[in-house]
Amino acid sequence: MLPQEVSTHYGLNPGMELPLVSDEDYILLSRPIHRLAKLYIEPTDACNLHCRTCIRNSWDEPTGMMTKETFAHIIAGIEEFSPRPSVFFGGFGEPLAHPEILQMVRTAKQLGASVELITNGTMLDAPTARSLIMAGLDRLWVSLDGARPESYADIRLGARLPQVISNLRRFRRLQGETSAPQAPQTRLGIAFVAMRRNIGDLPQLLALAQELGVSDFHVSHVLPYTKELETEALYRSPAESGYRPGTTRIRLYLPWIGDSSFLPGIALDDGCDKFHLYLTGMPLDNGRNRCPFIERGSASIAWDGGLSPCLELLHSHTSYLNGAERTTNRYVIGNVRDQSLSELWNSPEYVAFRERVADFTFAPCAWCASCPLAQENGEDCYGNPAPSCGGCLWAQGLIRCP
Numbered sequence: 001m002l003p004q005e006v007s008t009h010y011g012l013n014p015g016m017e018l019p020l021v022s023d024e025d026y027i028l029l030s031r032p033i034h035r036l037a038k039l040y041i042e043p044t045d046a047c048n049l050h051c052r053t054c055i056r057n058s059w060d061e062p063t064g065m066m067t068k069e070t071f072a073h074i075i076a077g078i079e080e081f082s083p084r085p086s087v088f089f090g091g092f093g094e095p096l097a098h099p100e101i102l103q104m105v106r107t108a109k110q111l112g113a114s115v116e117l118i119t120n121g122t123m124l125d126a127p128t129a130r131s132l133i134m135a136g137l138d139r140l141w142v143s144l145d146g147a148r149p150e151s152y153a154d155i156r157l158g159a160r161l162p163q164v165i166s167n168l169r170r171f172r173r174l175q176g177e178t179s180a181p182q183a184p185q186t187r188l189g190i191a192f193v194a195m196r197r198n199i200g201d202l203p204q205l206l207a208l209a210q211e212l213g214v215s216d217f218h219v220s221h222v223l224p225y226t227k228e229l230e231t232e233a234l235y236r237s238p239a240e241s242g243y244r245p246g247t248t249r250i251r252l253y254l255p256w257i258g259d260s261s262f263l264p265g266i267a268l269d270d271g272c273d274k275f276h277l278y279l280t281g282m283p284l285d286n287g288r289n290r291c292p293f294i295e296r297g298s299a300s301i302a303w304d305g306g307l308s309p310c311l312e313l314l315h316s317h318t319s320y321l322n323g324a325e326r327t328t329n330r331y332v333i334g335n336v337r338d339q340s341l342s343e344l345w346n347s348p349e350y351v352a353f354r355e356r357v358a359d360f361t362f363a364p365c366a367w368c369a370s371c372p373l374a375q376e377n378g379e380d381c382y383g384n385p386a387p388s389c390g391g392c393l394w395a396q397g398l399i400r401c402p
Helices: 004-010 068-078 101-110 126-135 149-155 161-178 199-212 227-232 265-274 341-345 348-359
Strands: 020-022 027-029 038-041 086-089 115-119 139-143 187-194 216-221 250-254 275-279 298-301 306-308 317-321 324-328
Touching: 038 068, 068 101, 068 341, 086 101, 101 115, 101 126, 126 161, 139 161, 139 216, 149 161, 161 187, 161 199, 187 199, 199 216, 227 317
Parallel strands: 038 086, 038 298, 086 115, 115 139, 139 187, 187 216, 250 275
Antiparallel strands: 020 027, 298 306, 317 324
């Protein structure tokens, strides 16, 4: 028995199955995987920068802009869901490069959805900032991969850090001038991709985040789309880590950490491989082989209207896993121009896929590194049909998205 407002907020219906994880000290009840809770919308895969970390370094796909008709189909589809899924404008392009992005944000907000947008910050001029604030944008994410002009420019080729920081400061100032006194403020978030070449900037970047009034700071490892990026990764290759699925790990319980020097070196260097880490009783690592996209009830729509289960499957590309090149083939459930969003979300194929990923009985491709099948997300050696997710680094907790 749950209060009606709770059931409505989380989309809980009688007879619905919910994932439940328990331990000696806690119970975690996850959201239902068959309720659409978050929708990633890629307005365009075009961008004004050429970053070292970009997926464009490993693909040969056409650049395109989402049409008004495609977006209208998406909006009509969102209206079919109650409660409304949150909307996240972002994918593998710069959303602010789309000429209709401001109207897209306004339209999504008029549906009553929570709306977020991620940007590299270079195109966040005064009129754009003011329009996003007036539209009621709930959260603005900015990708910042360095705290010093030289380290930032070394990664985000074609961008200047002082300009981006100036844009963010102006955004904050305009927010105070534009927002109504009782109106909710747009939350500001920073997304940081950690690499060997920029990890030294993290403390300074955190200090900058405090100065800018940032409420959310998101850190991810780099996904090695190129051989060079594999050498930049701060994590060891999964196959070299010493961990294997099924390995028994000690549960290491930690007190509140006031001084990071308290932690023994082994917890920092090998904690993810040898220990289940708990901080004040709650797990720091919530396990591997868990898809964050499926667990948060999300789906992704490319600029051409193709609906995929996650950002990883939105476009075909190559990356590097355990020293070998790996191909990820695009996987599309259907197109919102041909079928409604609810039809696609509730299609037998998509329901079966979500359940298969939630069970995660895929071959351990990320940890095995001994089979040619691991070099592609096709059928795996356990007989799982394409796309198989055993080699996905998102599901191993290494790559994260806001």
